[in-house]
Amino acid sequence: MSFSAQLRKEVDPIWKASFHHPFVKELGEGTLDLRCFRYYVLQDSYYLTHFAKVQALGAAMANDLKMTARMAHHAQSTYEAELSLHENFMKQLGITDEEKASFVPAPTAYAYVSHMYRAAFAGHFGDILAAILPCYWLYYEIGEKLKECRPKEPIYQKWIAAYGSDWFRELVEEQIARLDEIAETVTEVERERMKQHFWISSQYEYLFWDMAYRLETWPIQRKETECDANERIKTS
Numbered sequence: 001m002s003f004s005a006q007l008r009k010e011v012d013p014i015w016k017a018s019f020h021h022p023f024v025k026e027l028g029e030g031t032l033d034l035r036c037f038r039y040y041v042l043q044d045s046y047y048l049t050h051f052a053k054v055q056a057l058g059a060a061m062a063n064d065l066k067m068t069a070r071m072a073h074h075a076q077s078t079y080e081a082e083l084s085l086h087e088n089f090m091k092q093l094g095i096t097d098e099e100k101a102s103f104v105p106a107p108t109a110y111a112y113v114s115h116m117y118r119a120a121f122a123g124h125f126g127d128i129l130a131a132i133l134p135c136y137w138l139y140y141e142i143g144e145k146l147k148e149c150r151p152k153e154p155i156y157q158k159w160i161a162a163y164g165s166d167w168f169r170e171l172v173e174e175q176i177a178r179l180d181e182i183a184e185t186v187t188e189v190e191r192e193r194m195k196q197h198f199w200i201s202s203q204y205e206y207l208f209w210d211m212a213y214r215l216e217t218w219p220i221q222r223k224e225t226e227c228d229a230n231e232r233i234k235t236s
């Protein structure tokens with residue numbers, strides 16, 4: 001069995017929990033509360049900004065020029081495809097510049113991003129790939145599962161269409177093949193570490209839906225500073 005197939009098998013219960021999460025189910029059915037989706041879009045923009053940086057670190061840490069070029073291309077794709085999707089969503093959802101300026105990452109979004117940076121800075125190229133692969137692969141599988149859904153909400157239709165596309169499948173297949181290639185060249189200890197990154201990212205993917213569904217906040221809210229208060233008064 002290939003390394004990627006082993007990883008996929010091990011995370012199956014975690015991915016199934018994502019498939020059945022109410023955020024995903026209700027998105028497909030069109031019944032998801034728009035407040036949850038709005039919250040998701042804001043947190044996901046933060047996530048994607050850092051995801052592109054981790055991909056760029058992958059470009060810098062790649063073992064050859066071709067991989068550097070491909071990872072840099074992937075970072076560019078994240079910017080083009082994902083962020084433009086989100087920019088449109090933000091416009092449609094009426095998310096204001098003020099809201100964006102006062103954005104605070106939620107605990108789960110912050111922890112997931114930190115996990116990816118940790119994998120990158122404490123490891124090698126294979127660690128980066130293992131940590132970022134669930135993001136591609138899980139979304140691809142979710143896109144496939146929701147492909148036939150026709151939610152009434154147009155924004156949910158767009159979201160589903162983005163992840164159920166052939167363009168996206170090619171990106172995912174490329175990253176899976178790359179992970180298998182790297183796995184052949186590293187030690188057993190390194191492979192185990194890569195497995196753990198993949199497993200932790202899979203858990204965070206589940207937690208990300210849950211964070212948005214529960215509109216997660218930090219336990220103790222930040223006190224408004226005088227400067228924030230002035231800004232709020234000026235713009236209200």
Ligand SMILES: Cc1ncc(C[n+]2csc(CCO)c2C)c(N)n1
Binds near residue numbers: 044136
């Ligand atoms: C929490 C979270 N996980 C995965 C994705 C999906 N995604 C993000 S970047 C990328 C690769 C290039 O497009 C993919 C598939 C997301 N949006 N948010």
